Amino acid sequence: MQVPSHVEYERATSVEHALSLLSRPETRVLAGGHSLIPMMKLRLAQPEVLVDINGLAELAFIALDGDRLRIGALARHADLLSSSVAGQCFPIFHDAERVVADPIVRLWGTIGGSLCQADPSEDLSAAFAAVRATAVIRGKDGERTVPVRDFHLGPYETVIGSGELLAEIRVPVRPGTGSAYEKVARRVGDWSVAAAGAVLCLSGDPARPVIESAGIGLTAVGAEHFVAAEAEDFLRGRAADEDSFAAAGAIAAGHCHPSADQRGPEDFKRHLVGELTTRALRRAAARASSEGNR
Numbered sequence: 001m002q003v004p005s006h007v008e009y010e011r012a013t014s015v016e017h018a019l020s021l022l023s024r025p026e027t028r029v030l031a032g033g034h035s036l037i038p039m040m041k042l043r044l045a046q047p048e049v050l051v052d053i054n055g056l057a058e059l060a061f062i063a064l065d066g067d068r069l070r071i072g073a074l075a076r077h078a079d080l081l082s083s084s085v086a087g088q089c090f091p092i093f094h095d096a097e098r099v100v101a102d103p104i105v106r107l108w109g110t111i112g113g114s115l116c117q118a119d120p121s122e123d124l125s126a127a128f129a130a131v132r133a134t135a136v137i138r139g140k141d142g143e144r145t146v147p148v149r150d151f152h153l154g155p156y157e158t159v160i161g162s163g164e165l166l167a168e169i170r171v172p173v174r175p176g177t178g179s180a181y182e183k184v185a186r187r188v189g190d191w192s193v194a195a196a197g198a199v200l201c202l203s204g205d206p207a208r209p210v211i212e213s214a215g216i217g218l219t220a221v222g223a224e225h226f227v228a229a230e231a232e233d234f235l236r237g238r239a240a241d242e243d244s245f246a247a248a249g250a251i252a253a254g255h256c257h258p259s260a261d262q263r264g265p266e267d268f269k270r271h272l273v274g275e276l277t278t279r280a281l282r283r284a285a286a287r288a289s290s291e292g293n294r
């Protein structure tokens, strides 16, 4: 680790204040700092001004608002993990948060920071893509919304422009929906070798449910926008059974683009995608069918 280069530090007192500070050139938002500070130490990021948003309580919330779950960008991983309303509506978030890093990172790292970092191995990017969340971005000229599936432009790159801030993430809540996240890491607290998240909305005879819609997110395997779109298309209208889940897993494995690295060779990761997608779909279906969820 090296020492970051000289940087000015500003602490925002409101969202409006943060936006006015961000209008200066070469500024970066500082949230939990778990990704940004190490990158600054390695000189992979060299902002001239840091705008600390940790005092903005107005961005630190998780709430059910009608038929959508709203998550403030400054909510911490630990907040999402302990939120009963989030866990009830979307067990996928609790599954994913249980395996994000360790308690120290989860206590300080934020949901907004995770999405904005745009690390291809970030677990929540795939989870939010699976549930078809929407990002709410604030700028000096007001607010705009972007589907999370369009939010990431590539590794470490998002649609957030200079002078803008991710304010919240909104997730549509639908009855009859179940979700799950499955991850393989080399050791507890490590980044994914591969992971898959699934959301299923079921309808029809509870004894022979049919898949009305499916969302599948993939982590760390080069899936475009973190999504297994071909597997989702395949599942729509099919029976929610083992044959469909296994076939969707095979399709997801065939369409992703994992790279060989210290976490494993390409074929191993592809195998994991097939198996983890199948398992996530199976568990999502069981949760969708569980009593009180239809």
Ligand SMILES: Cc1cc2nc3c(=O)[nH]c(=O)nc-3n(C[C@H](O)[C@H](O)[C@H](O)COP(=O)(O)OP(=O)(O)OC[C@H]3O[C@@H](n4cnc5c(N)ncnc54)[C@H](O)[C@@H]3O)c2cc1C
Pocket (backbone or CB within 6 Å): 028, 029, 030, 031, 032, 033, 034, 035, 036, 037, 073, 074, 099, 100, 101, 102, 105, 108, 109, 110, 111, 112, 113, 114, 116, 117, 121, 122, 123, 124, 160, 164, 165, 166, 167, 189, 190, 191, 192
């Ligand atoms: C040891 C370790 C292990 C980890 N393991 C995992 C893991 O297994 N799985 C996983 O998913 N993650 C893991 N992480 C990452 C963790 O999830 C971090 O919390 C996350 O990457 C960044 O969140 P942060 O709040 O710390 O963001 P910061 O580091 O503060 O910011 C990250 C980037 O996002 C920008 N940013 C932050 N908030 C906003 C906002 N509201 N609007 C606009 N831009 C913003 C910053 O400017 C910066 O560019 C790990 C991190 C560490 C340190």
